[in-house]
Amino acid sequence: xxxxxxxxxxxxxxxxxxxxxxxxxxxxxxxxxxxxxxxxxxxxxxxxxxxxxxxxxxxxxxxxxxxxxxxxxxxxxxxxxxxxxxxxxxxxxxxxxxxxxxxxxxxxxxxxxxxxxxxxxxxxxxxxxxxxxxxxxxxxxxxxxxxxxxxxxxxxxxxxxxxxxxxxxxxxxxxxxxxxxxxx
Numbered sequence: 093x094x095x096x097x098x099x100x101x102x103x104x105x106x107x108x109x110x111x112x113x114x115x116x117x118x119x120x121x122x123x124x125x126x127x128x129x130x131x132x133x134x135x136x137x138x139x140x141x142x143x144x145x146x147x148x149x150x151x152x153x154x155x156x157x158x159x160x161x162x163x164x165x166x167x168x169x170x171x172x173x174x175x176x177x178x179x180x181x182x183x184x185x186x187x188x189x190x191x192x193x194x195x196x197x198x199x200x201x202x203x204x205x206x207x208x209x210x211x212x213x214x215x216x217x218x219x220x221x222x223x224x225x226x227x228x229x230x231x232x233x234x235x236x237x238x239x240x241x242x243x244x245x246x247x248x249x250x251x252x253x254x255x256x257x258x259x260x261x262x263x264x265x266x267x268x269x270x271x272x273x274x275x276x
Contacts, residue, residue, distance in 0.1 A: 112139055125149055150233055196222050238275060244268025 101108065114135060121130045121138060138145040152158075158166055160180050170176065175189040191205040191212070196219050206213045232239035248265040251257055262274040 114139070153233075154231065238263060240266055240275060244273070247272065 117138060118130065118135050121135065134145070137148075160178060162176070162178075165176055170188075170190040172190055172192060175187060178186045178188060180186060186208055187210075189207040191207055193205075194203040196202055200219055200222055201216050202219050204215045204217050206215065244266040245268070246264050247267045249263070250261075250265070251263050257263060260276045262276055264275045266273045266275055
């Protein structure tokens with residue numbers, strides 16, 4: 093330690109840390125991600141690695157719950173023609189086969205064809221590994237960002253910069269497919 097200019101710690105390392113309010117952080121995380129999505133394990137993960145936890149939650153919002161995937165399948169994606177059996181709980185198994193992956197279209201999307209228990213399932217997947225022209229629709233990722241339920245055109249803004257708003261209050265009106273939708 094001395095060779096690297098560091099001092100040793102006398103006693104238990106945790107004794108020198110400032111107190112951590114688990115109840116306050118649990119409440120904050122539940123408000124941010126939803127009460128049913130924050131477990132004791134999540135709370136401890138956030139306490140130890142807050143940045144990693146927040147990145148994981150952002151990833152999870154895009155890709156969903158991947159805990160049901162076997163580790164080898166998560167780390168090594170399926171190849172065309174490969175078939176796996178997923179155990180989603182007692183009496184809930186799926187046989188999934190990757191049938192085909194289309195070429196990238198003009199919008200940077202591939203269509204992936206799966207067979208799930210013999211039924212065909214077509215899934216559009218954005219391929220971020222290819223460059224594409226045009227706008228990319230980004231998702232709202234956190235505080236200060238507002239998500240939209242569908243693509244469309246903002247036809248009315250109800251607030252301006254610096255206005256104080258309450259949760260659920262309409263901030264804009266979106267027009268899509270001849271319908272107007274309020275964006276809270």
